[in-house]
Structures are given as C-alpha cells and as structure tokens.
Amino acid sequence: MKNIKTINDFNFKNKTALIRVDFNVPINNAYQITDDTRISYSIPTIQKIISEKGKIVLLSHFGRPKGIPSKILSLKFLIPFLYKKFKLSVNFCENCIGESVEKKVSNLKNGEILLLENLRFHKEEEEENENFAFNLSKLGNIYVNDAFSVSHRFHSSITILPKFFKKKCIGFLMEKEIQFLNKFLSGKVKKPITILLGGAKVSSKIKIIENFIKFANYILIGGGMAYPFIKINGGKIGNSIFEKNKKIEKTIIKILDKYHKKNGTLFFPKDVIVADSFKNTANTKIVPINSIPYGWMGLDLGPNSIKYFCNIIEKSKTIFWNGPMGVFEFHNFSLGTRSIAKAITNATKKGAFSLVGGGDSIASLKMEGCEKKISYLSTGGGAMLESLKNKMLPGIKAIIHK
Template structure:
C-alpha cells in the first residue's frame, strides 16, 4: 500500500509552506500538562525534516469535542511552550484557522518558522466535510501533509476534502507511513508467523467485521472482555447479567464467523471473575464462562484463561492487541489485562513484533512499566481497527487520488 502513496520524502520543502494536519489531541491533566505525548513525539520527525529543508510550517489539529464552539478549555494554545521546547524553535500561535488575518500571518512566515493554528473543531464545518471551509484552509499551504493517523478514519474537512485542493502536491508524514507499514503486517497476513490478534473491550459491533476478515489469515484470535459474551451466548452458554450488545446483524456475522472457524483459530476465555454488581468493591468468585449464574456478571478473565492466552502470546512472532480483557478501570478487575500487557512485552523482548493500539491497552502497558518494550504503540485505536477491515482509510484515499 505504501508504494502508491507519496510521502514527505517525495518533496523538497525549501521555500514551500507545508500545511500539516497533525493529531495533537493529547490527554492532559487539570493543569493542562500533557500526560501522554506519544502522538506529538511521533510527528516530530516529519516537522524536523521540513525545517531542515528550510520549509515553512503551518500546523492544524483538533483537540477534544468543542462541537463548533470556541472555548478556552479546548484551545490549542497550551501546546506552544511544549512544542517550542521539543523542536528548539519558537512556535507561533494564531487564534483562528481561516480568514484574512490567518493568511497574512502565514504569508509573513520565513523559512524554518512554524505557525500553530487554533482548534479546527471550533468550526462546525470541520466535522461536516465542508468544501468552502476546506478551500479556505487550502490557501494556507503549498503542500498538504497528513500526519494525523488517529483521525484518518474520520470523514472530516481537513482529512478528506482539504487534500483535493492540492492536486499532486499532497503526501503523508513519517508517522502515517509507519502506521500503514505496521498495520499491513496484519491486514494482509504479511507478518512472521504465528500471527496472533487479541481483541478486547466492550463493543463487539466495532470489531466484528475485523474478526470476519482476519480469520482468513491469523493463526490465533484471542477474544476477551465483554466482546466474548455474544460468542458464548451463541454457543448456548449462560452469561448471567454480563454486558452484551444486542443486534441482529451481529448475530448474523457471528454465525458466519463460527462457520469459518473450522481450524479453531478463535480462542475465548474458559473462566471469568464474576461479580454481583458493577463496582470495584463487589463480591467476586471464579466461574466457568458458559455457566454464569443470574445476578452475576463477568468482569475479568479468570486464571485459567490468563494462562492460556499468555501461552499463545508467548509462542507468537507477530502480535496485535486492541482493548482490555476486563473492566480495567476497576483495580480488582484489571489483573487479566495487566497480565496480557506483561506477556506481550516479554514476548516482544524475545524477538516478536508487537503493535498495540487503544487507550486502555496502552494505559495497562504504562501501568506495568513495559510500554517501552512494545515494537510500536499505535496513535489511533479506532483508525487501527478500521484499517483491519481491509478498507483504505478515508484520509489515506484522499492523499492517493
């Protein structure tokens, strides 16, 4: 896939203004200090390459969900000091994204200078694929660069419409290139075998199409969290009050998956930690997953399942993980997810390739202090999952055209 897409290596940026769509939607604390700067750090090489070539840079990003309304809470201004420090260059800021004052500010940029514009989502047009808004943005650069993998599955103006106005002068940055290359190992089964894909989390609807696709080439598919209960129920198991998404299309797809699972590629938990209420202090016991009593719900995978999942991970050469295998935010039900985190990290240290995406999965790795041991932490859980449905992401298609 990467061969068809122009990257920033295909351009010389001297005397050119690069309009870079980045994803600086980073988690912060109450003091506006960044608690995880992965997304920004991964975009730094793209920015540095353009600076080195004496190009000019205009950065555009969203932050949070301000729903088309300007507010200090969602301003990107807090990033100026951090970016200036990281890049060792003064980063200028403008409180708008479009309009005459912005164009004037961009025209004043000298080679090697950076201008960060205000939150794109202060304009409702950003989330509406608005041609006029995209056209106004296009006046701010000579070359369009998409380095915002985390939102490249969204049909937003700066992702899908803006590139149209740049003809052949559009490309992806280094962060995007890496994400595409690594996901290709899974999307097309190119990775070294055995290939193991571990999917957890609450919603099966967002991942069921992925399972239908990856079952054609994965060696092992491990399913944990609330995603496992529709499978158990379909097989005639009793799941008590466990969380389950009810949806006819899910049931139909599950039937197709069961039909395809002739080689027993899919592995479900055998035992779970069940609780009598949805809270950390609930009464708990271990139960077989197919016979959970009424009034009880499964909130984590059990000791046998942890052992089984870890055994499979440890014999894998290529591992993708997205989503916790229990209610990770409750400390009493986080053991399964933390055990998986350690197992993926240890297997990576022994030479396997690992790709991990999704906030909770990455948080559990950090909790166990093993996030540095993973081959690559994806900057977009949702975009990573959409890539596994064998679609070319909208943001990538827009750059290829």
C-alpha cells in the first residue's frame, strides 16, 4: 500500500474525478437490482469528492455487449437508483467518448455527477486500446480506480487509462479490499484461522490452497472442489464433477503429500447427498464421500459433514469463505451451503472476523438474510481469487507511482 495513493492524498476542489466503478450489478427481469453491494461500497468515495466541491464522471461496464450498443445493456436504468442512493441527482450521457461527452463534462458544476454509457459498447475497452483510453482521459483531471472487482482485467479503463494521468489513486472501496486481503495473506490474524473453499473448479483455487496451507489451521474443501482430492486419494466419486488436468493433479498430490500428511490442515466432507441426475427432483441418498456409486453424483454436503464443518467454524476466530458447498441453486441441494452461511454468521456474532467473497457465497448469505452480519463482503470474485494467489492485480499495478 505504500506506493499506492488513495483519494485522501488529493483535494478535489474544482477538479473532475474520473472514477472507474463497477456498477455491473445483478438485476431481475424488471431491471430491479438484486444485489447493490458494489454501488453501496462506492458511496464513501463519491461523498468525499462531492464534499470537497469536486466534479464526478463515472465509468462502468454492464454485461457483455461485445462492442455492440444495446438498449437492454444500457446503464441508463441506474439513474433513479443512484439518485436514491447518493441523495443527489445524477446526469447521464448516451456515450462515453467523443465531443458531445467532452462538452457535457465541461458543463459540469462542482458537486455534480455524470454517469457515462456502458464502456463495453466499444470493443476497444476489452482490447487495452491506447486511443480509446486517451479519449477517456480527456474527461477528468484525477483518475480514481474504485472497481476492485474488475481490477484483474487487462481492459483499457483499468490498465491503460491511468497512464495518461499524473494524478491517479484508488478509492475507499479498493483500499478496504486491499487491506483486508493483505491481512489474510500475511497470516497476522487471530487464530484459529479457517478457510472454506467450494465451487466447481479446483483449478481456480489450487494456488490459494498452497498459499493458505502454510498458516491456516483449517482448510475446509467442499462442493465440486472436493472430488478431485478424494479421487486422487483413492476414493470412488461416481459421476461427480472431476476436472481433468494433469498439472492440477500433480499439485494436488504434492499438497496431500507435502502438507496434509505433515500437519493435517485439509478437511473434506465425510458424507454427501448424491443424486442419480443433475436436477432438483432427482432421486437422492446419503453416502460416504469416498464411496459414491457409479451413476450417482455428489451435489451437497451430507448431515455429518454439515455438523463437522460447522463445529470447526464455531471455534474459529478468523474465517474466509469462497464458493458454495453444493448445487445450492437447486433447493433440494442447498442445505449444506445455507448451513455454512448461518454458521459463519453465528461465529461472527461471537467475535470472529469473517470475509466472504464470490457471487454464489454472497447469494447464499442473502438467502438466509445474514449478508449484513458478516465482517466484510468482498465485491470481487475473480479479482479476490487472483489477489489471494499473491499476485498484484493489473489495475493496482497501473496506479503505482514510481
């Protein structure tokens, strides 16, 4: 953090802050926002600049339009919502570059906010295009990156745009994310430390296991991630998800031999609910995780596993969770994930520090109405995972003053 300037290092009076936010929020069919965490977390940054009589130009993407403008992916629907959130009127611009945009920006008064149209309506945004970034740079005096969740992307507004600014910094959202994740990576947190990793792919999290296993007390591996470990260790996993990857298999063997046998940090489900097909109405039964019959697949934690994992969470002082423990979008296979969400909430209530990230994990917290009872919800899924691999995100690297 030493070489990274934050918005506290600048005074924004009479300045135009060009803020890269991530307002790519989930919505339902009626265009109602179902999770406004990213917008809520951006408010302190916006308030600070407004309070100093600065002007704000907001840059964001929404969806995957692949360079083609589309009414259904326009950011315009956000205007009434932002008005309620910021308690200020927010202007909208139908494009994000060009003379008409520059004119609107030049007419901004101190304390005003302008939201520009979806960056990804221009294919150049995803191509690290210098010319596109230069045109964006004409719209502000100070560049602010407050979009942690896309700071792992090599996109024009993330990695190239900062090059055109002498004054560049991160916002409060970015600062918080970096601080909390660095805290976890340092291992300088209250023990026992418990890491819960779920989801389908072990490849996206194997490096995180390697980093955490050196200092975590418990690493609980559930969901689809557990089955490669069980199979490689000689168990039968039936038709459960198994990611074939020779490199990953070698890493799993190394982790099991070098670390797990030495200090026993890894913990796996004892039993699982298996199904004879991948649907909510499938036939089910409970079996030990290492004895899943052929033709059956593990889709959720079994009752013994839930109790086992929740007992570990209960005695933890620091908890990190990413990824569901089963196919929680199917109601009949959601109990494991929902039970974990409740257990983390209860541990937090008793004084543990909890950090949860990833859309599915946060969605399950919302199902239980306990998302506000967690110490910190990370706004980034992919960005968070990249950070926890001990990598500096490209978006942070682009801000560093040399």
